[in-house]
Amino acid sequence: MSTTYGKASWPIPSLTDAPNATTMVQAIATQLDSFVIPKYASSAAQAAANPAPADGDKWYRTDLSQGFQFRNVNGGVTVPDGDSWSYINEAVITTTTTQVIFTSIPQTFRHLRLYVAAKDNSVTAANWDFLTCNWDVVSNYGYNFMELSSVGATGTVTVSYQNAVANCICGVVWGSHTTDPGVGVSTVDFPYYSGTTLAHGLTFQGMTSDTGSTQVYVAGGSVLSEAASTAAITTLTVAPGTGSFVAGSIVSLYGIGA
C-alpha cells in the first residue's frame, strides 16, 4: 500500500505488493467506515456492532426511523443525528376527539416542544376555550394565566389563577360554533422534561381569533407542577378545557437537543 488516491486518500497497493485479499478487503472496510452510515434494527444490534462509538460516528435505527450521532462532548453523548430538533409524532385530528394522549415519549432529548393549531366544539361566552395538558393525573398543578383580550379597539388584561388542580392551561383553542374560520395556535415548552430531580413546568404562548375581523385573544403563562412530582414526563394528554377537538386540529410533538 504505497500510494493513496482520491479525496478519501484510500491506500492503493503497488504492483509489486504480494497479493493479499484479506488485507486489501480489510483496508477497504476500514476506509468505508468513515463514509457509510450503518443501519441497525435495534439498540442491541447497534451496541454489538459498535460498542464504543468514536467522535462523529453515525448510525440509523430502523426500529425508530431515526438517525443518531455520537459526539465526544460532556463525557460523550449520543444525539439524534443532523439537528437539535427532532420530530417525535403528530396527531392530525380527522374526527371529533376528546383528547390526544402521547405515550412512550422518548427520553433521549433535553427538552420537549408542543405545537397546536386547533378548534373545538365548546360553546363558551368568550367564543374560545382553554387548551390544557396533563402529564400525571394527580391534582398537583398550579398556574397563572395572563390573557390580553381585544374586541375591536378595546383591549383588557385578565389574570386567572388556580392551584392544586388536576389539569393545567397550556394555550387557547377557538370555538367552532362561531361561523367564522378562526383558529387557536399555541407553542408549549417543557424544559428538562426527562429529569427526575426537579419538578417539571411549562411555559406557553397562544393566540386565538376569528381570523382578525374583530376578536383577538393573546395568552401567555406559566405552569408548575408541585415539587411532589419529579417523575420524568413520559406521557402527555392534550385536550380542550371544556369541549373536544374538531377535525383539522393538529397537535405536534418535537424533541430538542440531547
Next chain:
Amino acid sequence: MTMQEQVLHVDCASGEQTYRAPTDAEAEQIAARRAQFAKLHGERASKAEAKAALLARLETDYPGVSELF
C-alpha cells in the same frame, strides 16, 4: 359524557395512532377537566363583567377614563 366520546392514542415508540373510547379512568378525568375549566370560564366571565360595570360607573364621573384601561 356521550357514547360518541373518543380519544386518540399516539404511541411514540411504535408510531401507531389509534382512536378508541376512553377508559373508565380517562372518562372520569375528562369529566373532572370539563368541570374545572367550566368553573374557570365562569369566574373569568364574572371578573370581566364586574370590570366592565366598574368602568361604566367611572365613565359617568370621569368621561373618557375607560380609554385608559
